[in-house]
Amino acid sequence: MQDGNALAARSDVGLDEDKNSGSREKGLNRVLQILEFLHATQRAIGIGDLAKGVNAPRSTTYTLVRSLVDAGLLEMAGDGNRVYFGKKLYLYGMDYVRGNDLLRRGRQEVDHLSRETGETSELCMLQSGRYTIVHSSPGTRPFRISSATGLQIPLPWTASGRLLLAGFDRAAIEDMVSEDDLVLPDGRRLRLDDFIADIAVAKSAGYCVTSGLVDAYTKCLAAPVFSAPGRVEATMCLVVPIDTSTEKTDDLIALLRERAARLSIAA
Amino acid sequence: MQDGNALAARSDVGLDEDKNSGSREKGLNRVLQILEFLHATQRAIGIGDLAKGVNAPRSTTYTLVRSLVDAGLLEMAGDGNRVYFGKKLYLYGMDYVRGNDLLRRGRQEVDHLSRETGETSELCMLQSGRYTIVHSSPGTRPFRISSATGLQIPLPWTASGRLLLAGFDRAAIEDMVSEDDLVLPDGRRLRLDDFIADIAVAKSAGYCVTSGLVDAYTKCLAAPVFSAPGRVEATMCLVVPIDTSTEKTDDLIALLRERAARLSIAA
């Protein structure tokens, strides 16, 4: 959260936030906010602070947290009055992986690819209208960002984003992309029309490369993984230094496309 | 569920079940039951069946499922009208792993151990008063049970169960162990006093071996992982053929204890 990571700063709680706050809120929604908040903070947190964080009444928060802890979705962390995710969530998560061929094989492929190329490799998916790094494998290069899994980044910032939106019409895209999303980390502003044009290009090319979008030092290469003809279910991508030679880049793209295609077949 | 696995048959939905059913139920509880039910069935399921499964009113179930799908905790599966766990749960699960040294290192150690010995190896923990296989790695032997992760087995059936209960007094143990739990899969009935005696023995020995408890063909070797002196946080265990020689068994136990101890130190 406060680790000075420009990306993390963007991963605020989605869920329409408090809107006008005031009114009574359904317990389930509160719970969803709590989970999302914990995901954003990435550490155990006191119940009081949690209540502030999702701005829910303290009494309500205590009740909900108790339920969740009893159910094992949350656990009281070490010192005793902080909570974080619990074992049950881990188990459910593993169930998800088990039931999801694409994810299971995608994780392997990504791990393999990063070992093979030495570059950071990622599996990305659209998660309720937002771009999410579902699995990432660091690569040997002395680079930052260890475990960005679960990180959500505005779609226009990424090569994968352009591929993931290939199947959607203009209205749907406008719906998913907020004004803020079009402002790059360095302050530059993307025009929506340009972005939509990029998407069309990426779609017909079957891959996408972006340079210096999220930061000035990296290029992002991405290839689509199809769940059905025309339906982009995920992307695999490689993050490489921006000064990587054209030849090497082309080689990597070819490799990436081959691997992404291999993932597509039986998904 | 219906795969004829004696163990799976026992993994019914805990949550006090329907009790007298009748009354109005809190939405959150319904959700917890839904998740637990999906975990038990291990496959996507239609909303109607889901409603029956947790015996909740259909209308309520539709509403809740919609919320959960919107939040990404559940996803509509392939054909369109079935639901299963969603990406969000996977992400939360990974957050849990990341925040949990013991689990992270334990998984590695288990994978390593099973590769090294060729035997099935597991990491087990107490999960809200029940024994749970948190991670398992198959081993090379031509054996059944692929991914038993998340499986819950009655404590008295296992070597690990005896170790995990080392820190608890008689009342607490009675509380966690139901009458049914004392009946082994082959129909034999364990006496509670014997079980409690076993626990004391396992505690002072620092390991535990059980033969032919869950099935007639395997031995289960387990060693405790401590989170604090005297506090058993998890166990590592090996599942080996029941006719494994005494020498080999002793070797494996020594290895297991060493690895479990290594996990303990910084947890």
Added chain:
DNA sequence: TACAGCAGTCTCTTGTAAGGGACAATGATG
């Protein structure tokens, strides 16, 4: 010693979500 702040529990009220049940739309089955 007094004061401020936080953790955790409890009670009471009222807004609202759970649930019953009706409805239309589909798909099986004889």
Added chain:
DNA sequence: CATCATTGTCCCTTACAAGAGACTGCTGTA
């Protein structure tokens, strides 16, 4: 074609959970 089963949506009622707030320990600090 008639019949039965299922899916998905909608509306209305009332049982009950969310929330406000009081209260009791603690712990630190001035």
